[in-house]
Amino acid sequence: MSTRRNSDPSTLIESARAGNRAALARLLTLVENGSREVSALAFKAPGHAYTVGITGAPGAGKSTLTDRLIVMAREKGFDGGDQVAVLAIDPSSPFSGGAILGDRVRMQNHALDEKVFIRSMATRGHLGGLAVAVPDAVRLLSAVGLPIVLVETVGVGQQEVEVAAATDTTIVVVNPGWGDAIQANKAGLLEIADLFVINKSDRPGARETKRDLELMLDLSAVGEWRPPIVETVASTGEGVEALWAAIGDHRSHLGAQGTLESLRRARLEREFHQILLARVEERIDRAVTLDRFAAVIATMMAGDLDPYEAADRLLAGMFTDGAGPSADA
Numbered sequence: 494m495s496t497r498r499n500s501d502p503s504t505l506i507e508s509a510r511a512g513n514r515a516a517l518a519r520l521l522t523l524v525e526n527g528s529r530e531v532s533a534l535a536f537k538a539p540g541h542a543y544t545v546g547i548t549g550a551p552g553a554g555k556s557t558l559t560d561r562l563i564v565m566a567r568e569k570g571f572d573g574g575d576q577v578a579v580l581a582i583d584p585s586s587p588f589s590g591g592a593i594l595g596d597r598v599r600m601q602n603h604a605l606d607e608k609v610f611i612r613s614m615a616t617r618g619h620l621g622g623l624a625v626a627v628p629d630a631v632r633l634l635s636a637v638g639l640p641i642v643l644v645e646t647v648g649v650g651q652q653e654v655e656v657a658a659a660t661d662t663t664i665v666v667v668n669p670g671w672g673d674a675i676q677a678n679k680a681g682l683l684e685i686a687d688l689f690v691i692n693k694s695d696r697p698g699a700r701e702t703k704r705d706l707e708l709m710l711d712l713s714a715v716g717e718w719r720p721p722i723v724e725t726v727a728s729t730g731e732g733v734e735a736l737w738a739a740i741g742d743h744r745s746h747l748g749a750q751g752t753l754e755s756l757r758r759a760r761l762e763r764e765f766h767q768i769l770l771a772r773v774e775e776r777i778d779r780a781v782t783l784d785r786f787a788a789v790i791a792t793m794m795a796g797d798l799d800p801y802e803a804a805d806r807l808l809a810g811m812f813t814d815g816a817g818p819s820a821d822a
């Protein structure tokens with residue numbers, strides 16, 4: 494009985510706000526599994542976290558860099574905050590563990606720091622997938638009072654774009670010698686990058702990579718914010734202060750232009766769209782098991798109804814009767 498009380502979402506959120514990390518971990522598991530109750534509570538008290546995405550190809554040094562950014566966030570947090578959360582997302586893996594373990598190990602400098610919360614995240618089972626699970630998780634971390642959330646994602650095309658859409662500042666990490674890759678991904682990189690980092694600048698080719706990126710930016714119609722390019726050596730910490738300063742500049746830019754508000758609005762629209770799609774898909778999946786669905790198929794098989802008309806009728810029923818699609822609407 495008392496166990497149940499302690500694990501009810503609003504009690505967990507209270508505990509997490511008071512600094513109970515075990516409660517926060519439980520809440521994230523609930524979000525991961527698509528708990529609507531937790532998501533709804535977090536949505537109603539969203540907090541003020543600033544979110545930074547770190548994305549890039551496998552092995553680019555994202556975790557090493559994130560590890561360094563944790564130190565920056567602890568020492569120079571925005572508005573005096575000194576806590577930080579890290580979410581490590583591996584879109585290619587349907588479950589936590591395995592691939593993410595390496596990230597944990599690389600960030601274990603902070604394992605005993607109670608102001609640092611590090612968590613890997615899987616999105617299987619979450620309605621709407623990655624595009625909804627990440628904003629949900631980020632909102633939860635914000636709702637329990639964490640002022641900065643760093644989100645590390647392995648760059649894998651569209652999913653990378655989805656995760657980037659969930660953060661305020663998105664850092665794209667490349668390495669020296671990536672000229673060709675940059676050429677090939679120009680559009681995608683420009684779409685998501687607020688900041689470029691050339692990590693492993695201790696290796697040959699950093700200057701050429703910087704030139705390639707500058708050229709790409711010169712040739713594209715960047716808006717009021719031209720993404721700066723910061724060279725880092727994450728393994729030694731070189732350039733990380735400059736990166737933190739650049740993140741702060743982007744944050745000020747968003748705040749000053751009032752664009753953070755419109756960014757967040759666009760993000761909510763996108764998330765809402767994904768949720769609607771998932772909801773409709775759920776209902777369709779349920780509908781195919783109904784007798785009246787079979788009846789519509791039979792009518793089509795007899796040539797009395799075309800599939801487009803049938804779809805319109807089913808959908809009309811789905812939105813009016815509230816109980817499920819009707820074949821005879």
Ligand SMILES: Nc1nc2c(ncn2[C@@H]2O[C@H](COP(=O)(O)OP(=O)(O)OP(=O)(O)O)[C@@H](O)[C@H]2O)c(=O)[nH]1
Nearest residue numbers: 550551552553554555556557647692693726727728
């Ligand atoms: N030479 C050099 N090596 C680095 C630098 N930053 C990271 N590394 C090394 O690069 C390797 C990969 O670093 P990670 O931080 O795990 O890279 P990642 O992008 O998080 O990798 P995944 O999460 O597996 O995609 C590790 O062996 C790091 O020690 C750097 O600036 N210079």
Ligand SMILES: [Mg+2]
Nearest residue numbers: 555556596645
């Ligand atoms: Mg990593």
